[in-house]
Amino acid sequence: MSLETLLNEARLIDMSASIETDRSTTIAAYFKRAQEDRLGFWEDRARELHWFKEWDKTLSWNKPHAKWFEGGKLNAAYNCLDLHLEKYGTKTAMIWESEDGTSQHLSYEDLHHRVVALASQLKEKFGIQKGDRVTIYMPMVPELAVAVLACARIGAVHSVVFAGFSATSLRDRIQDSDSKLLISADGGYRRGAVVPLQAIVTEALSNNSCPKLDDVLVYRYISPKEPLADLGDYQVHDYLETVSENPVHHDAEVMDSEDPLFILYTSGTTGKPKGIVHTTGGYMTHAKYSARTVFDLTPNDVYWCTADVGWITGHTYMLYGLLSNAATIVMYEGTPDFPNQSRFWEIIDKHQVSIFYTAPTAIRCFMKWGDDKISDYDLSSLRLLGTVGEPINPEAWMWYYSVIGKERCPIVDTWWQTETGGIMMTTLPSHKPLKPGSAGFALPGISAQIVTVDGDAVSVGGGLLTLTEPWPSMLRGVWGDENRFIETYWSTLDTYFAGDGASIDANGYITVLGRIDDVLNVAGHRIGTMEVESAIIEHPAVAESAVVGIPDDLKGQAIMAFVMLKGGFEESEALISEIRQVVSDSIGPIAKPKMIMITPDLPKTRSGKIMRRILKNLACGDSAGDVTTLGNPDCVKEIEAKCQTL
Ligand code: PRX
Numbered sequence: 001m002s003l004e005t006l007l008n009e010a011r012l013i014d015m016s017a018s019i020e021t022d023r024s025t026t027i028a029a030y031f032k033r034a035q036e037d038r039l040g041f042w043e044d045r046a047r048e049l050h051w052f053k054e055w056d057k058t059l060s061w062n063k064p065h066a067k068w069f070e071g072g073k074l075n076a077a078y079n080c081l082d083l084h085l086e087k088y089g090t091k092t093a094m095i096w097e098s099e100d101g102t103s104q105h106l107s108y109e110d111l112h113h114r115v116v117a118l119a120s121q122l123k124e125k126f127g128i129q130k131g132d133r134v135t136i137y138m139p140m141v142p143e144l145a146v147a148v149l150a151c152a153r154i155g156a157v158h159s160v161v162f163a164g165f166s167a168t169s170l171r172d173r174i175q176d177s178d179s180k181l182l183i184s185a186d187g188g189y190r191r192g193a194v195v196p197l198q199a200i201v202t203e204a205l206s207n208n209s210c211p212k213l214d215d216v217l218v219y220r221y222i223s224p225k226e227p228l229a230d231l232g233d234y235q236v237h238d239y240l241e242t243v244s245e246n247p248v249h250h251d252a253e254v255m256d257s258e259d260p261l262f263i264l265y266t267s268g269t270t271g272k273p274k275g276i277v278h279t280t281g282g283y284m285t286h287a288k289y290s291a292r293t294v295f296d297l298t299p300n301d302v303y304w305c306t307a308d309v310g311w312i313t314g315h316t317y318m319l320y321g322l323l324s325n326a327a328t329i330v331m332y333e334g335t336p337d338f339p340n341q342s343r344f345w346e347i348i349d350k351h352q353v354s355i356f357y358t359a360p361t362a363i364r365c366f367m368k369w370g371d372d373k374i375s376d377y378d379l380s381s382l383r384l385l386g387t388v389g390e391p392i393n394p395e396a397w398m399w400y401y402s403v404i405g406k407e408r409c410p411i412v413d414t415w416w417q418t419e420t421g422g423i424m425m426t427t428l429p430s431h432k433p434l435k436p437g438s439a440g441f442a443l444p445g446i447s448a449q450i451v452t453v454d455g456d457a458v459s460v461g462g463g464l465l466t467l468t469e470p471w472p473s474m475l476r477g478v479w480g481d482e483n484r485f486i487e488t489y490w491s492t493l494d495t496y497f498a499g500d501g502a503s504i505d506a507n508g509y510i511t512v513l514g515r516i517d518d519v520l521n522v523a524g525h526r527i528g529t530m531e532v533e534s535a536i537i538e539h540p541a542v543a544e545s546a547v548v549g550i551p552d553d554l555k556g557q558a559i560m561a562f563v564m565l566k567g568g569f570e571e572s573e574a575l576i577s578e579i580r581q582v583v584s585d586s587i588g589p590i591a592k593p594k595m596i597m598i599t600p601d602l603p604k605t606r607s608g609k610i611m612r613r614i615l616k617n618l619a620c621g622d623s624a625g626d627v628t629t630l631g632n633p634d635c636v637k638e639i640e641a642k643c644q645t646l
Contacts, residue, residue: 005437006511007503009394012433013401015410018383019296024430027293030444031431041445042068042472045289046281049074049324050083052254055281059470064490065477066470067258068282075252076261076284077119077153080323081112082252088326095302095351096142099189099334103351106142108326111149114142118150120247125237126181126215130155130253133263135179137161137170137197139188140333143219143239144309145319147183152261155253156181159263159275162310163188163195165588167203169273171210173265176275177479178212183239187222191338194222198229208233217242257281263479264312266418267526268488269518271534275479276312276418282472283316284324286422290443291321294412294423295355296384304330304348305357311525312418313388316473317357321422336362341369345377356404357386359524363396364554371403379404386412389524390556391512397436415439415512417498418526419489421473424448425510438511446471450504455493458504465502465512468495514557518612520549522557527591529612535586536561536593539579541569546602547593548616558594560619562639564602571598595619597642601635603627618643 016024034041039058046055046069055072084091089109096104106114122128134156138144144160151158159177161170174182182205186198201216211233218228219239228236255261261283263275291297295317303322307313322329330351336344344366348356366373385405387397392413401411410429416422425448427433427440434440442448447469450458455466467474474496478485489496501516515521518529529547536545544564552558563579565571576596584592603611606629614624618640627633 003513005394006391006513009435009437011394012435014433015429016433018408018410019430023296027428027430027444030293034444038445038469042285045445046072046285046472048288049079049281049284055257061470064486064496066282066474068279068472069257069285072257072281073254074257074281074284075153075155075255076280076320077115077149078252079284079288080149080152080320081108081115084108084326085112091326092328093323094142094145095328095330097330097332097347097351099192099338104142111142111146114146114243115149115153116249117243117247118146119153120250121242121245122150122156122181123154123250124247125242125245126217128154128156128181130255131157131259132181133157133159133177133179134181134183135159135161135170135174135177137163137182137184137201138219139163139185139195139197139221140308140331141185141188141219141221142331143185143221145331148309148315148319149323153252154250155255155259157260157263159265160310160315161265162308162588163197164308164310164590166585167200168586169588170200171204172273173275174204174210174213176265177263179210180213181215181217182213183217183219185219185221185239186226189222189333191335202229202231205231205234255280258476260476262315264315264418266312267519267528267531268484269528269530271528271530273528273531274481274484274488277476277479278421278473279476282474283421284320286471286473287316287321288324290422291317291327292325293443294414294426294428295357295386297322297325297327297355299326301354302328302330302352302381303355303357304332304351304353306332306336306344306359306362307357307388312421313357316422317388336365337369341373342377345374345379348379348382349377352381354381355384355386356382357388359389360387360392360396361390361523361555363387363392363400366404367396367399368554374403379406382409384412385409386414388414388416390521391514392437394436401436410434413437413439415510419475419498420467420471421475424467424471425512427509432509435509438505438509440509448510449495450502450510451493455495460504460506462501462503462513464493464516465498465500465510466493466495467498520547520557520559522549522552522559522590523555525590527559527587531587532559532561532583532591532593535583535591536563536579538586539582541565541575542579544602544610546610546612546615548612548619550595550616550619552594559591560595560597561593562597562599562602562615564599595646597639599635599639599642601632601638603630603636603639604632605629606631615639
């Protein structure tokens with residue numbers, strides 16, 4: 001997508017009439033209250049949760065360390081389940097749609113029952129205590145949600161690892177979090193094929209690589225009759241047998257507002273992903289408030305977020321934010337193109353989905369697949385659409401608006417991050433007209449600004465996106481790495497630096513342009529350039545590599561790797577596909593480079609730093625730019641010539 005198209009967008013679409021008057025009035029009151037008394041506003045929002053004991057102090061801000069609602073006691077799973085039993089016990093909490101088209105409806109009572117059963121066993125059978133870490137590596141089945149909520153119920157800190165990640169990624173995350181227990185499955189389905197999770201787990205745990213891990217709980221989903229694999233040093237247990245063992249009921253653990261709720265690993269600018277830590281009271285406050293406000297939730301809505309629970313979107317806007325509002329959610333196991341490219345529309349029609357939240361990459365795929373894939377389905381149940389994860393080009397926005405939303409449904413383009421825990425910016429349709437491609441405005445209670453590198457506010461134009469005041473769901477740290485927390489988020493500016501570049505127009509609309517650090521955004525997934533580089537050099541033929549992001553019509557960005565071979569190795573198709581495979585094995589298929597170019601040298605400064613900027617310019621067909629600081633400027637010509645043949 002060209003930046004010019006995004007920045008020249010001038011259309012404003014007024015969708016205020018689509019929001020009921022009482023809810024518009026509420027939102028207007030939120031803006032006013034947050035403006036007049038920010039902390040008072042957050043106290044009001046926190047009171048929407050159930051607290052066993054109210055907090056003593058709303059905020060302690062010792063930059064960059066925030067404590068919200070100190071002294072307050074609550075439980076996240078209690079707020080998602082127990083709280084609703086009386087009024088909504090028989091209401092559907094989750095509609096699970098499997099890849100093969102069968103579905104299950106779980107009421108709040110059903111989900112509660114399953115969560116209590118697992119939670120009790122986590123305590124009794126596995127001795128998991130408050131504060132212990134539990135890694136969850138599962139396909140998109142209801143048991144994944146049950147596992148997450150069961151951990152929350154007993155105060156264990158969950159770390160969900162997306163089931164598309166490799167054995168190495170899983171092992172690194174179990175080790176980094178010092179998890180005591182792994183909850184997994186024998187496999188999952190993807191486009192009709194089995195994803196062999198059992199084999200990946202076996203590989204991840206081989207050679208007693210995770211000595212702090214005691215037990216592995218396996219949900220036999222694919223082959224219920226197959227014996228469980230022997231995992232050597234670890235005790236392996238059958239999930240279904242375990243939960244049917246008639247456990248004693250335990251009350252939900254009383255957690256302090258600042259007790260960690262979960263760790264979620266995300267990519268950064270080094271080769272090692274960082275464990276973002278979220279705590280209980282602040283995270284839940286924002287999750288409940290923002291889900292209701294942004295998605296205009298009402299009791300009869302059927303809400304579908306297409307993200308995997310392994311990402312922050314799945315944590316906040318599939319589980320915690322929605323269940324705490326007693327909503328009905330759809331959870332879908334599969335991909336949008338299996339068994340055919342109409343699968344999502346069939347699900348919307350079948351379950352009468354009213355709110356649909358997905359990623360721009362998916363929207364661009366739908367556009368490419370053609371409107372005829374949609375025409376056979378009734379989408380009239382839809383009333384609000386959302387996007388997340390990457391900038392959306394105005395063309396895709398307009399298509400989503402007219403073809404899917406039939407010009408009836410407002411679109412909330414929501415900007416946020418794993419670190420922010422919940423949505424920070426979006427244009428609320430009752431507040432302002434929508435601007436295609438632009439996330440718009442900070443939510444009530446959130447303070448976003450565009451600033452120069454010196455931290456001066458920009459009133460119109462481009463700059464760095466920063467959040468200037470602490471907010472309840474902000475990350476509390478990077479697990480086990482305080483320096484990285486400070487260095488990454490708090491050393492560029494005086495305020496929280498999000499890593500994104502953005503632009504603000506004369507009407508105050510903020511358009512997020514994308515990452516300005518060494519982090520790529522491929523199909524809405526965050527991938528660190530250094531992570532991919534570290535994987536590539538694992539191949540024995542590789543001497544060095546540099547990875548850059550190049551524009552991609554479908555995925556927003558694609559990965560291009562420049563690779564220098566060791567002496568004695570020759571460029572070949574086979575070698576290139578081996579290198580791609582090494583990345584897939586080391587990180588997961590989502591990180592496979594789209595293009596690999598073998599080069600005799602990589603442009604470096606005299607001190608030896610690889611100049612990725614030059615490579616990126618060349619890969620995009622631009623001129624190299626300033627090469628005067630290079631120690632080896634000659635290689636630029638060669639690489640440029642090779643790039644021109646692409
Ligand atoms: O670059 C921004 C982009 O996604 C990054 C956060 O990635 P992650 O932590 O994986 O969370 C994704 C889901 C919240 C941001 O730094 N991003 C997210 N939403 C948008 C976006 N870029 C533009 N517009 C958005 N709406």
